[in-house]
Amino acid sequence: MLLDVRNIWVSYKGIQALRDVSLHVNKGEMVALVGSNGAGKSTLLNALSRAVTPQKGQVTFNGRDLGRLAAYQVARQGLLQVPEGRQVLADMSVWENLQLGMLAQGRRPAKYTLEQVYDIFPILQERATQIAGTLSGGQQQMLAIGRALMGAPDILLLDEPSLGLSPLMSDQVFDALIRLNRQGLTILLVEQNAFRALECTQRAYVLDRGKIVIEGASADLMQDQRVIESYLGS
Amino acid sequence: MMSFYYANQPLIDFFLLAVGLGYSQQLALRAGVFSIATAGFSALGAYATAILVTRHGVPVPFAIMIAAFVGIAASYILSVPLARLRGAFQAIATLAFVQVVIALLLYFEAFTGGAIGISGIPRVMNTGWLLLAVLVTIYVIWSINRTSVGRVFSALRQDDSVAASLGIPIKNYYALAFVLSGVIGAVFGSLRSLYVFNIEPIDFGFHAMVASLTVVVLGGRNTLLGPIAGALIMAVLPELARPLAENRGIVNGAILILVITFLPNGVGDELVYWFRRRMRRRNQTTALTPQPHKEDKHVIATD
Numbered sequence: 001m002l003l004d005v006r007n008i009w010v011s012y013k014g015i016q017a018l019r020d021v022s023l024h025v026n027k028g029e030m031v032a033l034v035g036s037n038g039a040g041k042s043t044l045l046n047a048l049s050r051a052v053t054p055q056k057g058q059v060t061f062n063g064r065d066l067g068r069l070a071a072y073q074v075a076r077q078g079l080l081q082v083p084e085g086r087q088v089l090a091d092m093s094v095w096e097n098l099q100l101g102m103l104a105q106g107r108r109p110a111k112y113t114l115e116q117v118y119d120i121f122p123i124l125q126e127r128a129t130q131i132a133g134t135l136s137g138g139q140q141q142m143l144a145i146g147r148a149l150m151g152a153p154d155i156l157l158l159d160e161p162s163l164g165l166s167p168l169m170s171d172q173v174f175d176a177l178i179r180l181n182r183q184g185l186t187i188l189l190v191e192q193n194a195f196r197a198l199e200c201t202q203r204a205y206v207l208d209r210g211k212i213v214i215e216g217a218s219a220d221l222m223q224d225q226r227v228i229e230s231y232l233g234s
Numbered sequence: 235m236m237s238f239y240y241a242n243q244p245l246i247d248f249f250l251l252a253v254g255l256g257y258s259q260q261l262a263l264r265a266g267v268f269s270i271a272t273a274g275f276s277a278l279g280a281y282a283t284a285i286l287v288t289r290h291g292v293p294v295p296f297a298i299m300i301a302a303f304v305g306i307a308a309s310y311i312l313s314v315p316l317a318r319l320r321g322a323f324q325a326i327a328t329l330a331f332v333q334v335v336i337a338l339l340l341y342f343e344a345f346t347g348g349a350i351g352i353s354g355i356p357r358v359m360n361t362g363w364l365l366l367a368v369l370v371t372i373y374v375i376w377s378i379n380r381t382s383v384g385r386v387f388s389a390l391r392q393d394d395s396v397a398a399s400l401g402i403p404i405k406n407y408y409a410l411a412f413v414l415s416g417v418i419g420a421v422f423g424s425l426r427s428l429y430v431f432n433i434e435p436i437d438f439g440f441h442a443m444v445a446s447l448t449v450v451v452l453g454g455r456n457t458l459l460g461p462i463a464g465a466l467i468m469a470v471l472p473e474l475a476r477p478l479a480e481n482r483g484i485v486n487g488a489i490l491i492l493v494i495t496f497l498p499n500g501v502g503d504e505l506v507y508w509f510r511r512r513m514r515r516r517n518q519t520t521a522l523t524p525q526p527h528k529e530d531k532h533v534i535a536t537d
Contacts, residue, residue, distance in 0.1 A: 049399060075401035087396045089389050091456075100385050104401030129514060151401060 001060075002027045002186055003048070003079070003155055008057030010040075010047045017043040019210045021057075025155065025188050030181040032197035032218060033190045034231055035207035041190040042084055044207065045157045048188075049081040050074045062154060076106035078154035085163065088140045088147070090133030094124055097132050097147050104151025111152040120176055121146050138169030145176070155186040162193060174200055194231035198222045206231070243361060247429060249469040250364040254422035255442075256449035256461025257371050258415045263455045265411030266391035268321055271312065271328035272446045274335040275305050275416045276423025277438035281339065283424040284352040284433055294358050294428065301424035302417050309416020313409035320394075332443055339435040351434030352427075359429040367425055371418055372458055378414075379458075387411055388456070448486075452493050454503025463502030 003025040010018040017040045025031050035041050046052045048059060050071040059066040061079050069077070089097055098114060118125035121142040127135060132143055141161055148156055161177070162170035178200050181187050191197035198204055198218040206214040206227060214226060221227045239246065255272055262269035279301035286292035286300060312331060316324055339346045346352070378384050386407050389397045394404050427433045445468070453464025467489070475485045497504050 051395060051399065070403070071395075071398035072401050072403045075399055080401075081399050083396060083399055087393060087399075089392045089396065091392055092385070092388060096385055096388075099382065100389055100400055100402075103382065103386070106401065129517070147400070 001025075002029075002062060003188070004058075004060040005048065006058045006060075008047060008054040008059065010043055010052060010054045012043050012052060017210055018047065018054075021207075021210070021212055023205050023212065023215070025186060027186055028181075028184055029203060030177070030187040030189065030201045032201040032204040033188065033207060034192075034194040034197050034204060034227075036231070037192070038209075039207040040210040041207055042159055043210075045081055045159050045188070045190055048074075048157060049079060051081070051083075075104045075151065076108075078104075078108060078152060079157070080104055080148045080151050080153040080155070081157040082144045082148050082159065082161065084159035088132040088135070088143050090131070092132055093129050094132055094135070094143055095128045097143055098124070098150050101147035101150030104148075104153075108152050112149040114150070117146045117149050120149070120180065136169075138165050138173065141165060141169075141173055142176070145173070149180075153185065155188060156180075158187065158189045160190055160192060162191065162196065170196075194227070195222075198227075198232075239361075245469055245473070247359075247361055247364055249465050250361070250368050251422055251426050251429070252445070252449055252465035252468060253368050253461050254364075254371055254425070255419060255446040256453065256465050257375060258419035258422065259446040259450045260455055260461050261375065261387075261411055261418065262415040263450060264391060265387035265408065266394060267316065267408055267412055267415070268324040269316070269328045269412060269415060270325055270443050270447055271309070271331050271412075272415065272419040273438045273442040274328070274332040275309060275419030276426065276442070277332075277335050277339065277435070278304050278308055279420030279423030280427035280433050280438070281346060281352070282420075284355050284427045285345070287356065287428070288352060288354055294356070298421065298424045298428075301420050305416040305418075305420020305423075306413055308420075309413045310409065312416075313412040316412060317405040317408045329443070332438070332440075336435045336439055339438075347434075349435065351432055351437075353432035355427055355431055355433070357429060357431055359425050364425060364429070367421065375458060383407075383410070448490060450500070451490065452500060454500025454506075456499070457503050457506040459502035459506050460500050461502070463505070464500065467501065 001024050005021065005023045007020050007022055008018060009016070009020060021044060033041050033044065043052065047054045050066070050069060061077060064077065066074055089100065098117065123139055124143060124146050127139065132140065135143060145161070158177070161173050165173065174196065177187060177189070189197060189201060198221055201218045203216065204218045204221050205212050206221070214221065214224065222232070255276055258272045258275065282301040282304045283297045286297040287294060292300070316327060319327055340348055386397070386402055389400065389402065390404060390407055397404055423438070449461050449464035449468055451464070452467050453462065454460030471485065471489060472482060475482065478485055493501065499507065
């Protein structure tokens with residue numbers, strides 16, 4: 001088990017955003033976290049990456065209790081989050097963004113070289129000297145993922161990678177994620193588009209008002225009556 | 235050339251001092267620390283130097299070095315509470331720091347000379363030394379910009395939560411930027427005291443704070459050219475506007491508003507960005523293959 005989350009509680013801006021949430025991600029898996037707006041999906045990812053601190057509960061990553069580690073220390077352990085909304089550093093070039101990504105590597109060995117990241121996202125090589133803020137939305141998302149890869153992730157947490165992207169662009173982003181997962185990268189994915197998320201993952205959790213209500217194999221969830229009614233539509 | 239220098243020597247010297255304090259101010263802002271403590275650091279550096287040289291006969295080079303250590307110590311201590319604050323709250327805290335320094339200088343009369351300050355400081359600084367100090371400062375910042383530290387500072391300014399998600403220990407880098415700002419501020423305060431014969435608390439008050447902030451706002455907060463351009467405007471403008479001398483405040487204010495409105499990046503930064511855009515366009519037309527690493531070599535400041 002690469003990531004083991006046990007009974008965490010998080011309150012955020014005075015709201016109990018997560019209640020007693022437990023989940024786990026095995027090495028090499030791609031796991032989806034689906035749920036409606038405000039269900040606590042982003043809060044859960046932020047609690048794992050320590051952008052917010054859980055009140056109760058335990059997070060074990062790579063056999064190590066994340067305990068009271070700060071956000072940057074968690075990142076250096078190899079738990080890397082691609083934040084919601086394509087947070088590239090807009091004033092810097094694509095290349096500089098990627099270089100900054102390497103800081104999360106710390107003393108661990110690299111997993112992806114610059115060349116490999118360019119192989120996965122050729123557009124980043126093409127635009128290497130361009131200022132990141134002038135990239136299109138999809139390109140910025142690719143840069144955000146590429147930057148995380150430069151930090152040698154053991155697990156990648158993705159928060160709504162298709163948010164605001166054209167269908168074509170989000171196809172490209174998801175294709176890249178599926179490829180990365182096949183090559184062995186563990187991914188925990190938050191996605192509003194439940195169909196898309198279930199389609200490309202092996203397992204999934206459904207989060208509703210801060211609690212995990214359904215969990216199981218993604219293929220099974222796609223047949224689940226409750227999931228179909230609430231999240232997949234007709 | 236030489237006659238221009240002799241006619242304008244004091245102007246040039248104060249320009250160089252303003253550039254140095256501008257870099258102190260810029261380093262903090264560039265890393266996203268909204269500090270206006272530069273005036274306070276320069277007061278500490280100036281008083282440390284003046285007291286050591288006039289009362290204890292400490293040789294000038296040692297006095298400058300001790301002033302630098304005073305700047306490091308003060309900024310390091312101040313960086314601890316400051317790292318817990320953000321944005322406007324940092325500005326308020328550093329404003330308070332400057333006011334506290336001034337109040338202490340006024341209060342400990344026996345030690346600091348109170349409102350009268352300290353006089354009879356030997357004038358050992360000249361244009362050459364000041365120029366050397368500015369060049370060393372530029373070299374230090376240029377070296378920082380070439381390493382990942384410069385990129386980290388820029389990342390912190392743009393978004394500190396993204397920086398944390400990239401594995402950057404933000405508090406340590408905030409402290410580093412602040413200490414660099416503190417040591418440069420203290421050194422240039424020290425050099426100033428060795429230039430002006432006498433110092434008094436009012437030299438380092440609200441006016442000094444606004445002055446070094448203005449240098450960066452006018453010139454730009456990201457590139458090495460920024461404080462030079464800003465200090466140049468601040469030095470030349472009062473001379474050009476001499477017929478309007480009675481309304482100098484109005485002229486300065488108007489210029490500030492115009493620059494903020496139309497060149498929000500500052501005159502120096504805008505110039506550098508414009509030049510970089512040109513270079514990039516030229517690269518794209520001459521070579522279709524991108525050259526990602528070339529950029530880092532010829533650009534003065536990252537970002």
